[in-house]
Amino acid sequence: MSTGPLRVVLIAPHPVMAAELRARFLEEVGFEVVTVLESYPGVERLRLTLSHFQPDCIYMQCDDLPSSLDLLQTLREEEFGAPVVACAMRHQANPVIDLLHGGAFDYLHLPFDQFSFREVAQRVETRCPRNLENFLLNGARVVGFTSSKPGSGATTLATQTAFALRRLSGKRVLSIDLNLLSGTSSGWAEAMVQPFDVVDAVAALPAGTHCFSELIRFNGVSMLPAPAIPETDSVPATEIRALLELARQCFDWIVVDLPCAAAPETLAVATLLDDIVVVTTPELASLNTLQRNTQLLYAAGVEPASLHVALNRTSRRDPLQPEAISAALKLQLSWVLPNDFFSLQAAGQLGLTGESALALAVRKMATDFCGTPRPATVDAGELVGEERLALAS
Numbered sequence: 028m029s030t031g032p033l034r035v036v037l038i039a040p041h042p043v044m045a046a047e048l049r050a051r052f053l054e055e056v057g058f059e060v061v062t063v064l065e066s067y068p069g070v071e072r073l074r075l076t077l078s079h080f081q082p083d084c085i086y087m088q089c090d091d092l093p094s095s096l097d098l099l100q101t102l103r104e105e106e107f108g109a110p111v112v113a114c115a116m117r118h119q120a121n122p123v124i125d126l127l128h129g130g131a132f133d134y135l136h137l138p139f140d141q142f143s144f145r146e147v148a149q150r151v152e153t154r155c156p157r158n159l160e161n162f163l164l165n166g167a168r169v170v171g172f173t174s175s176k177p178g179s180g181a182t183t184l185a186t187q188t189a190f191a192l193r194r195l196s197g198k199r200v201l202s203i204d205l206n207l208l209s210g211t212s213s214g215w216a217e218a219m220v221q222p223f224d225v226v227d228a229v230a231a232l233p234a235g236t237h238c239f240s241e242l243i244r245f246n247g248v249s250m251l252p253a254p255a256i257p258e259t260d261s262v263p264a265t266e267i268r269a270l271l272e273l274a275r276q277c278f279d280w281i282v283v284d285l286p287c288a289a290a291p292e293t294l295a296v297a298t299l300l301d302d303i304v305v306v307t308t309p310e311l312a313s314l315n316t317l318q319r320n321t322q323l324l325y326a327a328g329v330e331p332a333s334l335h336v337a338l339n340r341t342s343r344r345d346p347l348q349p350e351a352i353s354a355a356l357k358l359q360l361s362w363v364l365p366n367d368f369f370s371l372q373a374a375g376q377l378g379l380t381g382e383s384a385l386a387l388a389v390r391k392m393a394t395d396f397c398g399t400p401r402p403a404t405v406d407a408g409e410l411v412g413e414e415r416l417a418l419a420s
Contacts, residue, residue, distance in 0.1 A: 033083040056148040083155040089113035175307035191393035198279035204253040264295040288320035340366035
């Protein structure tokens, strides 16, 4: 494996673009510019450039859209597998889609925002050929949230945890709502008449990773909401698997909001997740179904070390306190979150960023995920009854 800074070939006919990119690489991300092409190369010149410099990535000025698309096509024909970032002198919405569908890895435009430039560079570094094997082995971590019974607050916790993961890690986070019958997450996209949703992304799967090119974003989190109008037909598990595999190539964290734990849709995709959080409340109706639902998840193939229980909406006035619940059900509660409607209402679309008890509890959940490795594989078939529940932590 090669070491040292990433090698970059710049294709920048405009000297302002070339100078700006050179300065950014030198001062901010440490990439090595091995050559600058002041015009779009023909096939032979491109071959010589790739053979001689063996770049880890290409940053290409894309203001001449036909020439840029032709070059992307040539790079595909030459089987160049490294990222190609399209850079424009000014932002234009329509060409972005053409470039992404044409094979561009990402898109930037002047004036370069420092955060966006570094974020794209981080993605490029992860996906360059020398690091790709490690990325595929240790790529995005997928965390699912489901509920012991509907209305337990799994959607809210999933969304707020996604925001917290973004703030804590600074990495790319994708939130996917697979609860197609409720459509609650579409409220985060209320400013859009027809937001690009999870069903749209599944339909766009033939476009590869470019099926994520129209994602909406809130607080730095990319979001695939459920359809605003509830879908009665579930998305096949095979298509969800394909969507998650593609998402792992583009993001560092994927947070999935799932239907109730006993729902067939949840059981069908549960083994695709690295972690699954079952959200329950202190109410007897929710607690009575918790044990049955955890057993259903184990039977579906979920590893005990991957399953976590979150007790939500707790209060000191509850008849059953967390310690009594844990002892009675013989299971460990991974997180206990207070009932704090006012903090949620005040946070709105900004997410929980204050010092309220709920904000701190959600931050603790995200910190725990950031600080722990992926769960080791445990043979669930060797564990029964109370042993499985004890490991659900």
